[in-house]
Amino acid sequence: QTTLRVVTAFPQGTMQNIPLTAFVEHVNETCTDSVTLNFVGGPEAIPTFELGEAVRRGVVDVGFSSQSFYTSIVPDASAIRLSTNSAAEQRENGGWELLNRIHNERMNAYYLARTSDGIPFHLYLTEEADPLDLSGVSLRIAPVYRAFFEDLGATVVQIPPAEVYPALERGVVQGVGWTSLGLFDQGWDQHIRYRVDPGFYVSDSNILVNLDRWNGLDAAAQDCLSEAALWVEGQDHVLLDLQAEELQRQADAGVQVIALDGERRDEFLRRASDAGWAELERLQPEYVTELRELLAPESAE
Amino acid sequence: MQALLRIFDAILKCAAMLGAFLLAMTVAVTVGDVVLRPFGLRYFSWHVDAVELTLVIATFLLAPWILAIGAHVRVDIVLQILPARLAVWVERLAWGWGAVLCGWLGWLAVGELLSAAQRGTLFIRSFVIPEWWILTVVPYCFAALCIELVLRAAGLRTREERAAI
Amino acid sequence: MEWYWALTILLGLATLLMMTGLPVALVFLSVNIAGGLLFLGGPAGLGLMVRNGVQSLQNYSLAPIPMFIIMGELMLHTGMAAAAISAVERLIRRVPGRMPIVSVVSGTMFAALSGSSMANTAMLGSTLLPQMLRQGYAPQLAIGPIVAVGGIAILIPPSALAVLLGSLAKLSISELLIAGIMPALIMAVLFVAYIVARSLIVGDAKEPDAVATGESFLQRAWPFLRDVVPLFAIFLAVVGSLLGGFATPTESAAVGVAATLIAALLYRRLSLHNLGHSMMQAAKISGMLLFIIVGSTTFSQILAFSGAASGLLRLLTAMELTQLQVILIVVAVLLILGCFIDQVSMMMITLPFFIPMAEAVGVDMIWLGLVYLLCLEIALITPPFGLLLFVMKGVAPPEITLGRITTAVVPFLLIQLGVLALIIGWPQVALFLPDMLFAR
Ligand code: NA
Ligand code: NA
Numbered sequence: 001q002t003t004l005r006v007v008t009a010f011p012q013g014t015m016q017n018i019p020l021t022a023f024v025e026h027v028n029e030t031c032t033d034s035v036t037l038n039f040v041g042g043p044e045a046i047p048t049f050e051l052g053e054a055v056r057r058g059v060v061d062v063g064f065s066s067q068s069f070y071t072s073i074v075p076d077a078s079a080i081r082l083s084t085n086s087a088a089e090q091r092e093n094g095g096w097e098l099l100n101r102i103h104n105e106r107m108n109a110y111y112l113a114r115t116s117d118g119i120p121f122h123l124y125l126t127e128e129a130d131p132l133d134l135s136g137v138s139l140r141i142a143p144v145y146r147a148f149f150e151d152l153g154a155t156v157v158q159i160p161p162a163e164v165y166p167a168l169e170r171g172v173v174q175g176v177g178w179t180s181l182g183l184f185d186q187g188w189d190q191h192i193r194y195r196v197d198p199g200f201y202v203s204d205s206n207i208l209v210n211l212d213r214w215n216g217l218d219a220a221a222q223d224c225l226s227e228a229a230l231w232v233e234g235q236d237h238v239l240l241d242l243q244a245e246e247l248q249r250q251a252d253a254g255v256q257v258i259a260l261d262g263e264r265r266d267e268f269l270r271r272a273s274d275a276g277w278a279e280l281e282r283l284q285p286e287y288v289t290e291l292r293e294l295l296a297p298e299s300a301e
Numbered sequence: 302m303q304a305l306l307r308i309f310d311a312i313l314k315c316a317a318m319l320g321a322f323l324l325a326m327t328v329a330v331t332v333g334d335v336v337l338r339p340f341g342l343r344y345f346s347w348h349v350d351a352v353e354l355t356l357v358i359a360t361f362l363l364a365p366w367i368l369a370i371g372a373h374v375r376v377d378i379v380l381q382i383l384p385a386r387l388a389v390w391v392e393r394l395a396w397g398w399g400a401v402l403c404g405w406l407g408w409l410a411v412g413e414l415l416s417a418a419q420r421g422t423l424f425i426r427s428f429v430i431p432e433w434w435i436l437t438v439v440p441y442c443f444a445a446l447c448i449e450l451v452l453r454a455a456g457l458r459t460r461e462e463r464a465a466i
Numbered sequence: 467m468e469w470y471w472a473l474t475i476l477l478g479l480a481t482l483l484m485m486t487g488l489p490v491a492l493v494f495l496s497v498n499i500a501g502g503l504l505f506l507g508g509p510a511g512l513g514l515m516v517r518n519g520v521q522s523l524q525n526y527s528l529a530p531i532p533m534f535i536i537m538g539e540l541m542l543h544t545g546m547a548a549a550a551i552s553a554v555e556r557l558i559r560r561v562p563g564r565m566p567i568v569s570v571v572s573g574t575m576f577a578a579l580s581g582s583s584m585a586n587t588a589m590l591g592s593t594l595l596p597q598m599l600r601q602g603y604a605p606q607l608a609i610g611p612i613v614a615v616g617g618i619a620i621l622i623p624p625s626a627l628a629v630l631l632g633s634l635a636k637l638s639i640s641e642l643l644i645a646g647i648m649p650a651l652i653m654a655v656l657f658v659a660y661i662v663a664r665s666l667i668v669g670d671a672k673e674p675d676a677v678a679t680g681e682s683f684l685q686r687a688w689p690f691l692r693d694v695v696p697l698f699a700i701f702l703a704v705v706g707s708l709l710g711g712f713a714t715p716t717e718s719a720a721v722g723v724a725a726t727l728i729a730a731l732l733y734r735r736l737s738l739h740n741l742g743h744s745m746m747q748a749a750k751i752s753g754m755l756l757f758i759i760v761g762s763t764t765f766s767q768i769l770a771f772s773g774a775a776s777g778l779l780r781l782l783t784a785m786e787l788t789q790l791q792v793i794l795i796v797v798a799v800l801l802i803l804g805c806f807i808d809q810v811s812m813m814m815i816t817l818p819f820f821i822p823m824a825e826a827v828g829v830d831m832i833w834l835g836l837v838y839l840l841c842l843e844i845a846l847i848t849p850p851f852g853l854l855l856f857v858m859k860g861v862a863p864p865e866i867t868l869g870r871i872t873t874a875v876v877p878f879l880l881i882q883l884g885v886l887a888l889i890i891g892w893p894q895v896a897l898f899l900p901d902m903l904f905a906r
Contacts, residue, residue: 013822045770047521050514057510072422072432106420136341143425155341158349158427160526163714166629166639171711187636283425321749324532331529331720335713349526356532356756357523363753364491372750373489373757374856374868376849380487381867395486402496409516416513439520 002221003036004213009051009065012042015181016205018239019115020064023207023232031224035217037062056108058210063109066205068144074106075284079291080114080204081144082276084298087117087233095294102287103208110214113207113229116179117236119243120199121145124183124192124255125175126168131196131260131268138173140164144201145177147275164188179203180243189253196258198265200272207232273299306457310369313445317366320359327352350426354435361438365445369458393454400450407443414440469777476501476769477806484850491754494761495519501768515764522763523756527810530719532752534582537700537719538589539744539751540726544735547593550575550697553689556681563665565598566611567658573615574654575694577622578701583846584857587616588751591861605866606874607664609858611657613871614878616854617843618653621646624704624722627809627842629715635817637835639715641900645836648896649885656881664877696732700725751860755853762808762851769807779819789827793890796820796834797841804845808853812842832900833893840886847875847882 006024010016024037046054052070055063067077080099083090090096100111121144129137134154141149141156149156154175159167167173168191176188180199183189207229214222251257260268273296281288292299331352334345367373380388418433452458479500483493502515541547554575555568569590576586590612598608620627623643632639703725707713713721730736769775782795796816803812824834846854849872859868889896 040773041770041776044775045767047518047767049524050518050521053517054514057514059506059511059514071425073420075423075425138338146427155338155343156346157338158346159714160349160716163527163629163716165636166632166708167714169639170708170714172714185636283423283429317749317753318746320753321745324536324749324752325745327529328533328536328720328723331533331717332724335707335717335721339712352529353524353526356525356528357520359532359749360523360753360756360760363749364757367750367753367757368489370750372754372860373491374754374859375487375489376484376868379485381869392487395483395488398486398496399488399492402492402499405499406495406516409512413513413516436520439516 001033001036002217003038004061004209006037006039006062006064007046007051007054007060008039008042009046009048009063009069010042010205012044014185015239015242016066016116017042017064018242019205019232019235020207022235022238023113023115023228026231027225027228030228031221034221034224052107052109052208055208055210058213061210061213062112063208064205065208066203068142070107071143074103075280076102076106076287076291078144078276078280078283079288079295080206081201082273082280082292082299083117083202083295084273085295087114087236090114090295091230091233093294095291098287098290098294104211107208108211109208110211111206112209112214112225113232114204115207115232115236116203116205116239117233119179119181119203119239121177121179121201121203122199123149123175123177123196124188125194125196125258126171126191127174128194128258129174131258132264132271137175140167140173140176142177145272147279148200148272149177151271151275161186165191168192181239181246183246183250184253189250189255192255194256194258195250196260196268198260198269200269201276270299306452309448313366313369313449316362316441316445320362320366323355323359323362327355347427350428354424357435358438361442364442365449368446368449393456396450396454400447400454403443403447403450407440407447410436410439410443469773472505472772473769473774473778475504476765476772476774480765480806481850490851490856491757491761494758494765498761498764498768501765501772505768505772515768518764518767519760522760526716528756528759529716531582531584531755532748533719533723534585535588535752536744536748537723537726538576538582538585539748540723540730540741542589542592543740543744543747544730544733546693546697546726546730546733546735547576547589549689549693551590551593553693556686556689561662563607563661565594565601565603566607566661566665569594569598569611570615570654570657570661573612574618574622574650577615577619577650578624578698583616583619583627583843584751584755584853586619587613587854587857588861590616591858595862599863604668605870607661609862609866609871609874610876610878611661613847613854613858613875614657614882615654616857617846617882618650620843620846621650621653621839624701624708624715624718628839631813631835631838631842635813635821635831635835635838637831638904641832641904642835642839644900644903645832645896646839648899649836649840649889652888652895653882653885656885657878660877660881697729700729751857754856754860758853758856759808759810763810766807776819779816783819783823787823787827789829790890792820792824792827792829793834793837796824797837797886797890800838800841801844801848804841804851805848806851808851809842809845812845813838830893830897833889833897836889836893836896837886840882840889844879844882844886847879 008017008020024039027037046060048069051063051065052073054060067080071078103109103111123131134152138155138157139149140159146156157173164176165187168188277292330345330348334348337344380392383391414433414436417436422432424430424432424435476497480493480497483496498515502512506514551572554572558564558568561567573586573590594612595608625643628643629639632642700722704718704722707721708715708718799816800812846852849855855868855871858871
């Protein structure tokens, strides 16, 4: 019977933590005689951008984080957001194995599970604009979509999360990138008027276990955790239902959709994908070709 | 010995002046971006990342100088109440412990620096640099603090020097 | 380890080490080493702690601290602050406790020019304190008002902390800032009342009112028009760039520095020498504060990691409470935490617990935000960890001890607690302004 310490990179009380909460409860119910998960806290305990390091050296046994928070250690992991196939397909075609090997090598971590699959990012705007030509529009960026928004011609402004609200309120930026979930968490809905469809990229929140800790677990604990991992990856319908609710809530709040169709839609998605892969190629080319074949087969031609 | 002390003081002062200069630059690049942004000119679009880095670098460059001029705040209530002879000893012990602490932290910081350099981790923002570049200021800070605290524990820093700001 | 043991060990060790006269920043680093060994799993944890310390400064929201301090030092060393204060001084006369009142009035005025309490205290402390001591005011009465009025800067816009609180707690920042104005003014009036009463009872400075009495009101008002009124252009630059959508809250601090530089140029007071001197002084104070933040941020992380913070808060949130009880608990926790850690860490640790707790019982969130701001303000002057006490120690003559500063602040601390009690008991005093302006 082992107890593992769990820390999340997302602020407590936000929707991003829903899969982790479910996972912890599930493990503590089903693995009673092999392993227990002890939830320690969030960024107030380990800073978001240091959680990867904390998992690497075993200060935290289990970390719940998005690749964008630990790019500095595992640049290749940014390929996860460029996936066009599902986590389940990646389990089948060897994509998961490659990602696990990369996490083993660079982060000393076991890539136990990948949640939030199927939750895309969207471009949200306070004023109407042509998504394929954003010249003259200022957007708040995060590393996830910096390259893409620059490619669309936008003026990108970097703003820490806490200041996004006043920046939207005052018009310093006329838009943000964010997932389909959590717009209301931030109060941003008060200023956002438009959402661009389709969404692009996919979210990822990964459950990572310190590799030494993982190897030290007995087979029963490893099996039970792996089963729980598959279970939680199969729980993404919970988030997808939430997403449907959120999109409805956005519509009720008066957020209008700027829809791209046909060729324009294809161009938007292709430019998103190309910008992301080109950036990864620059940062860490080692596994790019393999990753693209396994995670985004149709873009690999 | 005096000559060595003067060189040490000069190093602290130079590092501090660099730190102050960097802080001034944070203002310059921020205002630069605010003023040019409405015209679509993005020469300083990297200013947020640069400012964040500067806060780190300037703080660690400044800390040893601030200790040397006696401007790090400390709670002196108990030292005032204690008999003078005892107070001197408590104070010396505190400086001594501080030296051990900073030596220890400096050693840890060197470890982090080497580990980051060896693993090749990156600082990836609007510009990409090796992470260990940033971590170089930390060993400097704690090593210099350690030396300064040893000087104080050994009674080589007089009160006048300490009060001079 | 049970959370209450962790809490006792960490806070106890911190208090004990502070008493030895070890610099506060090093006290935190010492406790962090102990906490790292105890809770972060030994050597690997210690290395991570060093990284967390570096990470704690990689925070754009901290940028206003040096910027607002540079602003204050520029006003100080170019002589703009002294000119403004002496203009205020000429308007205020024939009252008991004249100079301390001048510091309250100037402090409240500078609160509208600056978003940083620390910069305000540094500025008033270095200009007014030596003057008051020279004129024979008791240190008790000379120090107290300067330190206490510094905190008003976080209640009156622009305010770095109010912006941060509004953002973290998802409150309307404009409503919060407007709500802060009445309590700030009430506080300033009570400070003045106390100073007058005390001067009448205990006696004023030995040296009497030195200002010539033959001048007409216009002659006395002219310096105010010349040296004070134009400074409000700086206020307009900071608040205007923010409200006009040109700058984010942090960026507006840099705009403030630029406006101050321009003002100094126009007054023909800027020289390479006083610019360099201002920068070194600002670097000294901001470096001191930022180095404490390295230690205290990591300290609060270890408090959180050890389960001490959440254990305490979970115990409180488990009870079934009324609105008033919730507010009282918030106040009690914040006032106690405020004795040991900095404002930003206080918000980081407590908001995730208190926001849902308050929402559950339907507390008016602007009221809660205001109570938070008042507690953060009070925490600036409560020992042993009171940032404004430290800033004052940094700029005061060496013979003024931290102990003396602390005792001088006590009456003003009591007044602030009184205002806090007033706002808790009678929220409308503060909330009628935002209610009226924003039709809430
Ligand atoms: Na203010
Ligand atoms: Na305090």
